[in-house]
Amino acid sequence: MTETLMQRRARLLGPNMSVFYEEPVHLVRGQGVKLWDADGREYLDCYNNVPHVGHCHPRVVEAICQQAGTLNTHTRYLHEGILDYVEALTATFDDPFDTALLCCTGSEANDVALRMAQALTGKTGVIATDHTYHGNTTAVHQLSQTNPPPGGYWDSVAFVPAPDSYRPLGGVAGMAHAQAFADAVAEQIAVLEARGCGFSTLILCPYFANEGFPDLPPGWLDPVQEVVRKAGGVIIADEVQPGFGRVGTHFWGHQKIGLRPDIVTMGKPMANGHPVAAVVAPRDTMQAFRSRFRYFNTFGGNPVSCAAAMATLQVVKDENLQQNARDVGAYAVEGLRELATRYECIGDVRGAGLFFGAEMVLDRETKEPATAFVKKLSNGMRQKGVLLNFLGIHYNVLKIRPPMPFSRANADQLIETLDAVLAETPLA
Amino acid sequence: MTETLMQRRARLLGPNMSVFYEEPVHLVRGQGVKLWDADGREYLDCYNNVPHVGHCHPRVVEAICQQAGTLNTHTRYLHEGILDYVEALTATFDDPFDTALLCCTGSEANDVALRMAQALTGKTGVIATDHTYHGNTTAVHQLSQTNPPPGGYWDSVAFVPAPDSYRPLGGVAGMAHAQAFADAVAEQIAVLEARGCGFSTLILCPYFANEGFPDLPPGWLDPVQEVVRKAGGVIIADEVQPGFGRVGTHFWGHQKIGLRPDIVTMGKPMANGHPVAAVVAPRDTMQAFRSRFRYFNTFGGNPVSCAAAMATLQVVKDENLQQNARDVGAYAVEGLRELATRYECIGDVRGAGLFFGAEMVLDRETKEPATAFVKKLSNGMRQKGVLLNFLGIHYNVLKIRPPMPFSRANADQLIETLDAVLAETPLA
Structure with a gap:
């Protein structure tokens, strides 16, 4: 019997230790805005603010x-x-x-x-x-x-x-x-x-x-x-x-x-x-x-x-990272706004610099929060190699807060992946 | 006008930041149980438990x-x-x-x-x-x-x-x-x-x-x-x-x-x-x-x-540091007990492993705490290149708690220096 990492975690750290995603990510390496799991799979980190100037900055x-x-x-x-x-x-x-x-x-x-x-x-x-x-x-x-x-x-x-x-x-x-x-x-x-x-x-x-x-x-x-x-x-x-x-x-x-x-x-x-x-x-x-x-x-x-x-x-x-946050953040928000013209579920796009996101709703008129949906989106993004999360009063806001060297090309990957996940994820 | 380190500290960190010794030590390097100040002066560290296995252990x-x-x-x-x-x-x-x-x-x-x-x-x-x-x-x-x-x-x-x-x-x-x-x-x-x-x-x-x-x-x-x-x-x-x-x-x-x-x-x-x-x-x-x-x-x-x-x-x-703590601690405590046969101010010697010390008194009968005296001892030791401190209910107990690779030779240096400082420090 092989003990899984999750089982070993519960045994040594106790139960109820919070973990991200339905399928948790087992990370082994990071560099800049990229992370790699134990299987060698690459992820674009659109979430972690702790590695502020990029993972493992030399x-x-x-x-x-x-x-x-x-x-x-x-x-x-x-x-x-x-x-x-x-x-x-x-x-x-x-x-x-x-x-x-x-x-x-x-x-x-x-x-x-x-x-x-x-x-x-x-x-x-x-x-x-x-x-x-x-x-x-x-x-x-x-x-x-x-x-x-x-x-x-x-x-x-x-x-x-x-x-x-x-x-x-x-x-x-x-x-x-x-x-x-x-x-x-x-x-x-x-x-x-x-x-x-x-x-x-x-x-x-x-x-x-x-x-x-x-x-x-x-x-x-x-x-x-x-x-x-x-x-x-x-x-x-x-x-x-x-x-x-x-x-x-x-x-x-x-x-x-x-x-x-x-x-x-x-x-x-x-x-x-x-x-x-x-x-x-x-x-x-x-x-x-x-x-x-x-x-x-x-x-x-x-x-x-x-x-x-x-x-x-x-x-x-x-590395002018504050200026980069301003530029790339604005660029990425533009990308989200473009998605909002095509996806009704995007009720609001907002944020500043490299801390931005989109509020998901079941209906733009009633603004009913699409809480379960945003959780599915987050898991869908993870499956496609993009790490982000959600927060907000109704837990229906995509939280995008990458390391500061996040580039326009990274933003393109984020938006393209989100487009694909939005297209394949049923709202209800 | 040159701002001293102490003045710069008060300016940037605010007043009342605690500091050790009447003449604070400006450290720049550490290795094992040794520390060096900005003037290149070497100190034997008999106090710091945080660098448990020795300063900067490779x-x-x-x-x-x-x-x-x-x-x-x-x-x-x-x-x-x-x-x-x-x-x-x-x-x-x-x-x-x-x-x-x-x-x-x-x-x-x-x-x-x-x-x-x-x-x-x-x-x-x-x-x-x-x-x-x-x-x-x-x-x-x-x-x-x-x-x-x-x-x-x-x-x-x-x-x-x-x-x-x-x-x-x-x-x-x-x-x-x-x-x-x-x-x-x-x-x-x-x-x-x-x-x-x-x-x-x-x-x-x-x-x-x-x-x-x-x-x-x-x-x-x-x-x-x-x-x-x-x-x-x-x-x-x-x-x-x-x-x-x-x-x-x-x-x-x-x-x-x-x-x-x-x-x-x-x-x-x-x-x-x-x-x-x-x-x-x-x-x-x-x-x-x-x-x-x-x-x-x-x-x-x-x-x-x-x-x-x-x-x-x-x-x-x-590195068998627990065993070392037991051996060297017992050896150092023996040294303190020998000092106690010659210095009346040492009212009690106690401790275990590499956490030991001596309680200083003005009189062995009344056990009146020699609080001011132990402070002088601590400063005297610092002046002779040995770092230790004091604590206890009456703040009259020498606190000796070195990094764990502390050796018998280090203990000899500690006891010899303490002997010299005891000899030259007036009790009252």
Whole structure:
């Protein structure tokens, strides 16, 4: 009897470990935007943002090898690697974001950011959208309504409906939609104040990635920003998904939408897969945190992590990957729009840079979500060698978020394959 | 004007970032048990457990380079690296510890373990000692009395006095001391039950590392184990410090003291500095967790992390580092005992394997802690090229915890240097 990989996985890792696709992919090699499975089959990676500058980018690999062979310690000794990196990282921000705290995962970064907001405001109340994901620590897991924490929610947590440009709250569009979002936040601030914990922070992904990346114009977050400021709260921008040039027009998602956050968190793509994450903040905010919380992270900001992060940042710049994201993203979205002229199931095409997709519906009039269909599409694409996924409020939005060196030729392959899969997949 | 490294650090990382020694060490290179600073000065590393098999061990570096250049993804695709590693890791345990969850930091591991205990018991009350450290997430930070969380403690957290073999609770020694510890836990279980959260888990380092590694015989935790079981709770053994052969006689700290935990966590030394941590548990415990909590960690168990962890584990075995820890640790402790015959300030010498030290007192009769003195010793050692530190309930215990390839010659250098520093450092 041969044990399959899936059986061995269940035996060693336990049951219910999530896996992609009906037929999971057993990967053995990656390079740039390509992946290969154990049978030598090639895949076009249209999904993974962690290998930001491409799978196994030689400059990042070289930086890791070189530093791992030289020294790897922690920040209780002095080392220039973390200082050089934080200098380069904060230079990508507008004033006054001039300091950073390095940790290992986006979850850790958001967990710290919540306490930074607490240090600034003296309050603990947190507001998030009802379709977000900010990570997996006990505290951060509290911010998930899609995956409710066993034992229930803390009194200090409140939710507002996620923005949705395709089906806007109350049927209103544009800035009326923005005002409705701000009003919902104001309402929850009152709830938190009535509960006695007060209002500390609104945490959001400025691209609302998990919410299905609604199409929101610059300035859309101005009303909510005013509401938060007036209530004495702060805004945490979770840039784990849109950051590092992915949205094309700007280096950070909050810059694109014109949000001025108080605290910014980042993770996944930061070091091309090496476990690195960070919280970036103005110095007085960092000081408020560090004077109230004694925080030390053994692996955070170690020389190897910083070398990996620095190489990743340099490659983004040297290979003009932000510009590439803008160009190729626009080109691919054009391709999706062309498909939408031929496939009725494509209800909406949206996105920015190399984070885009299409919302699938059973009917363009009623906008009924084609949730089961998009899952079939995703599996169909996988069978044809193209890896992507789906997300959104109704889990009916194709999620396309490839490594940043994704080319026009890659986009052509994506669109042609999608055309073929759409043609052969029955809608119902 | 030249900005110093310390000034640059404060500018980019914010104030209050902890640093070792009055004159911080600016490290640039490491190899085995040696470190070098920017001036080319060599140091003997008697402190760092993270580079478990030695700084920049070539087999670990090679494993990282090889895998980083081949593939680095996440566990939603299949990969054999994590399975091979978990198989090798769980083989170091006694039955029934047969599954593992991989994450990135010891803090994440303990944060998960608390929820695993919650999944098993349906309760949330946690008991820890009053001088422990289990990590830095919001939830885990609640377990620190030495660094109280701003905003106060949750109702679900309770503390018991840390064991102390040199100044035992109530003046009783041996198993009477053990019973006093168990009684204190029983008392706090009643407190948690009265508060309504119920009793979920007792979390402890089975070596009580931060408490000053008291000298506790096998079986010492039997009474408390019985109390916990009777109350329907579980025990989390935090092996972040004693694990992976460090205590010499056993691979895990809980095996040494004869504790049968329900959940085991580990971190720091696991992959020689690569950010890897884990929770190991029996399959039904893992199942209870995974069926109640949907948990995914992007970087956790990635192919590079697993390659680093596997190489580290293999080197521990192939180079007989557990046996080395036992031999050299015993030899070094003999050296400390010889110093104690000549220096009155050494009140107690204790430890196991390559985690040992000496408790410094102003007076052997009163046992008054020589806290300021031990700090001076640590700085004096640093000035003479030997890196160590101090900890314990009164912060007066020399903490010696070198990389595992520490040799008898290294121990000689340590003891000779300590002799010289003791001779020249005034006690008061």
